[in-house]
Amino acid sequence: MDERKRDSMIAYLRHRMEEFGISPDDLAAALATGQSEQAGARYRSATGNTWSGEGEMPQWLKQAISAGQSIEHFELSATPAAAPAPKAGVDWRDDPFAGSPLARQENPSR
Known part of the structure; x- marks a missing residue:
């Protein structure tokens, strides 16, 4: 998001908070409550x-x-679960999707 869009969004949110009588403290308290609910x-x-x-x-x-x-x-x-390590030595020529449009795309790293 560029700086102008960001500033515009902040101004909009401040205006809406004033409109509904929401203070920054109210917002912080609501966020803290939501985080504590998810912590359990x-x-x-x-x-x-x-x-x-x-x-x-x-x-x-x-x-x-x-x-x-x-x-x-x-x-x-x-x-959190670790991402699986890529398998070394896999022969992609035996791909079950061989012949599909995705399989026919040329891989630039080959």
């Missing part, structure tokens, strides 16, 4: 819904499980 989260959906694992299971999780998804899919780990 044990499960999270792709859309950002969270559940601590206590109390009744939320509807979004019930629906996902009844559709065949496992609850472990939504579980948050204590440490």
Whole structure:
């Protein structure tokens, strides 16, 4: 975002905050509350819904499980998963998608 768009957006947000009587302290408190709610989260959906694992299971999780998804899919780990290392020595000539438009594109690194 360029500087003019950024300044314009800040001015717009300040105007709207004044219009609704929202102070910077109110905004900071609301953000802190949202972060503390997510800090206790044990499960999270792709859309950002969270559940601590206590109390009744939320509807979004019930629906996902009844559709065949496992609850472990939504579980948050204590440490983020590391990206898998690329496999060395893979022979891409045996690609199951050979002949598709993507497979026919020439790779400039070859």
